[in-house]
Amino acid sequence: MSVTIRDVARASGVHISTVSRTFSAPHLVNPNTRSRVLACAEQLGYRPNRAARALITGRTYNIGLIVADIANPFFPPLIKAAESQARKHDHHIFVADTNEDPALEEEVVRALAKQVDGVLLCSPRMSNTLIEQLSREVPLVVVNRQITGIPAVVMDVAQGARLAIEHLTARGHREIALLSGPRGSWTSREIRRSATATARAGHAELTVIGPNPPTETGGLSVAEDVLRAGATAVLAYNDLMAIGLIEGLLTAGARVPEDVSVIGIDDIMLSRLTRPKLTTVATPTAAAGRAAVDMLLAHGDDRRSTAHLHLQTELVIRDSTGPGPGPHSPADPGDVIVPGGVAS
Amino acid sequence: MSVTIRDVARASGVHISTVSRTFSAPHLVNPNTRSRVLACAEQLGYRPNRAARALITGRTYNIGLIVADIANPFFPPLIKAAESQARKHDHHIFVADTNEDPALEEEVVRALAKQVDGVLLCSPRMSNTLIEQLSREVPLVVVNRQITGIPAVVMDVAQGARLAIEHLTARGHREIALLSGPRGSWTSREIRRSATATARAGHAELTVIGPNPPTETGGLSVAEDVLRAGATAVLAYNDLMAIGLIEGLLTAGARVPEDVSVIGIDDIMLSRLTRPKLTTVATPTAAAGRAAVDMLLAHGDDRRSTAHLHLQTELVIRDSTGPGPGPHSPADPGDVIVPGGVAS
DNA sequence: ACAATTAATGCAAGCGGTTGCACAACTGTC
DNA sequence: GACAGTTGTGCAACCGCTTGCATTAATTGT
Missing domain, CATH: 1.10.260.40 (lambda repressor-like DNA-binding domains)
Structure with a gap:
């Protein structure tokens, strides 16, 4: 044959x-x-035949990449970058979609464990202890989550959330809503922590709405809640929710940004194409994909590297945010980019 | 260990x-x-250990999935559906991105051949002869391309293009531009063939502009050409190009749909979220992903199945199309869906 | 000229499984 | 109670490849 x-x-x-x-x-x-x-x-x-070779060498030249939802526009650039980087090193990528289901995450990691050199766990929803346990069965690199002892690549969303909230308070918003993400999301907790602290420092009230599914629908369905809460500005867990929310707000008769300002997180391609164009916190998704692969491949060499790589985020100011009712500094037009501070 | x-x-x-x-x-x-x-x-x-088992049984329980560009929103739903369907049958999926590069397609198929039970080739850009040759080395199912003797799942874009052009001519458009897709795309050829015939039947002039990269930029950069061609309506190879084109047209001072009507193809999630909302030909992407996997897995059983599955498309009328200068039937509001005919 | 290296190749075991075949130990039959 | 038929298990070869060790030939040093 x-x-x-x-x-x-x-x-x-x-x-x-x-x-x-x-x-x-x-x-x-x-x-x-x-x-x-x-x-x-x-x-x-x-x-x-790589499989045969792997049987004896223990190296498969394959990598597992596990994401919560391929159809979420946040992930494709990450997957693409990871795949490309992996191929540079002659590795192939298994992609698995867990539908935001923690149990499925575990199952998939275990199913893949034997045929890969390591697994990239992107925005995992499962528990820390389970991740720690799995990392004893197969080399793991986690993206967008920090766990002591597990190598990780994280986007500095805390810093991003700070920039976003500061942007809002500086423009006079005092009633801000936070649309939180799915339960189990480390990112969502980080955003919440940072946004809460920043709002307090800026003398603004922060109402947390959620948890919500990290989708357009997730945002759309809480538009009423946002209005009811009397918020003049909203920070959403991600762009998809922000865009859904804007749809919902417009449908309910509110204007964006005149009545309500909306900020997303991720800067997916979409955000540049909606009307109004979305103000958002840009996360370096592709860079994260590449870095995660590199980290995984290095994992074997220096034994048990446990580094955490922090990637900076930046605020991209577009058209979905405007002045609030309070005192504020003047508006700045166009695609203004406010870079975050230094990341470690 | x-x-x-x-x-x-x-x-x-x-x-x-x-x-x-x-x-x-x-x-x-x-x-x-x-x-x-x-x-x-x-x-x-x-x-x-599946790899060890595969060594002797010849069945890896893996599938290769090759796409031109993961970041193109057309593909994620297909990948997601394929992955989910594959997992139902206890298979895992290798995903590879070829960056629209035909040479890379060949290389990746060969690299994957030994560790998969078959390969799904989505919208391949390589030549028919090469595909035929590769299909002798590894079971292949092709998506969005028809080649005699190779099992295939195709979206009936010809029918979709017909519906789109008919929609335009019925509303009085006589000068229509077609933004063609990348060189090597079977879909693009089909669309062109069908659009040309339909335009002729509707006594409209069709100007083909392209080939173009199947991206937002690809559409944006030909906005000038469209205006210069004097077209009052445009059918684009895909939604991304259509959206880019609209951006370009608006920037150039033209109104959509008042001055120029634009229709896309695919109905990616984005199309519902832009302003104006995009009129487009919806393709059953997820269904195609599932069907392709099923076809590949059936491939082994009945020997050398060579079926071609045609999936219907339908026209989704939203806000980016309006009446043209000629005589026309009255406009219909909202999200009107015009289903295609029966597919085989 | 001869021992000691060194270089190139062959041999065979083994990676983690599967599978045809042989072999017992049962079962039921007349 | 001998006989054929089942059933359950073990044995060993094998899938395609790697690798430690043995073997041989060529090279080097003295």
Whole structure:
């Protein structure tokens, strides 16, 4: 059926071990033999079977990438970057979608464990203890979550939330609503923590609404609550919710940003295309994907690296935020970008 | 390190072959033995190593999924559906992104061939002959392309393009532009073929602009060309281009739909959220993903199935199309859905 | 000229499983 | 109670490849 190392050995008149070494340890084989073997392999269209190789070496050259929802526009750029980076290092990527279901996360990690060199857990919803336990079964790198002892790449959303709330209070908003994300989201907790502190410092009232599903619908369905709460500004857990919320607000007859200002988080492509264009906290999604892969691949070398990489976020001011009722500094037009501070 | 079949055998006092059969042919082992083995396996946390199993059975329980661009919103729903369907059948999915590069497509298929039971080629850009050749090396199902002898799932974009053009001519448009997609896209050729025929039948002039990259930028950058061509209506290769085009048109001072009507294809989530909301041809992306997986998995059973599954499309009329200068039937408001005819 | 290296290759075990075959130990039959 | 038929289990080869070790040939030093 498929051409194996034996076919190549036969064709080039050497033992299979020599063929094997031609590919995995070329310096051990005579240049003449080597080129003859390579020629035969080329001609027969031979490619080493990675699964077979993995059986003995323990390295599969595969990576598992687990996300909560592929259809959430936040993830594709991350997946794309990770895939591309992995391929640079001759690795392939398994992608699994867990539908925001913690139990499924565990199941998928376990199912994948044997056929990958490691797993990238993106925005996991499961418990810390479970993650710690899984990381004993397979190398893990976590994205958007901090757990002591587990290597991680995190977007500094706390800083992003601070910038967002400061932007709002500076423009005179005193009644701010926070649309929180799904239960189990570390990011959501971080945002809440930071937003609460920043609001207090800015003498503004922060009402938390949620948890909510991190989708357009999740935002749309709380538009009434936002209005009822009397908020003049809203920070949403992500852009999708912010966009849904704006839809809901407009439908309910409120104007954005004249009546209510809305800020999202993520800066997905969409945010530049809606009307009004969304003010948002840009997260370096692609960079996170690349970094996570690098971290995972380095994981093997230096033993048990446990580094946490923090990626900066920045505020992108577009058209969905305006002045509030209180005293404020003057508006700034266009796509203003407020970079965050230094990240570690 | 990892717990193997041997550990389980030792723990339960049977030969490894009995353990093996407990998992792969339970009816061959005594119920008592079976439950003892299962108990031990459970307790040790044993999971069969699929790669090892594949070595001898030839079935990997993996599927390759190759797309041109993960970040293109058209693909995530397809990937998500495929992944979910695959997992239902206990399969895992490799996702690869080829960046619209035909050469990379070939390379990736070959690289994946040995570790998958088959490959889903979504909107491939490579040549028919190459696809035929690859399909001799690994079971292939092609999405959005028709090649004799290769099983395929195709969205009936020809029909969609017909509905779109008919919609435009019926509303009095006589100068229509077609923004074609990337070179090598079967879909783009189909759309062009169908749109040309339909325009002729409707006594309208069709100007083809392209090929273009299938992105927002691809649409944005031809806004000038569209205006110069004097078109009062445009059908774009996909929604992303349509949205980019609208941006470009608005920037150039043209109104949509008052001056120019725009129709997209795909009905990505975005299209419902832009202003004006995009009139578009909805393609059943998730259904295609599921169907493609099913087709691939059936592929093994009935030998060399070569079926082509056609999926219907429908026109979703929103706010980006309006009456043209010519005679026309009255406008219909809201989200009107015009379903396509019967597909085979 | 001969021992000691070094370089290139072959041999065979083994990675974690599956599976055809052989072999007992039962079952039922006449 | 001998016989054929089941059933359940073990044995060992094998999937495609890697790798420690043995073997041989070529090279080097003295």
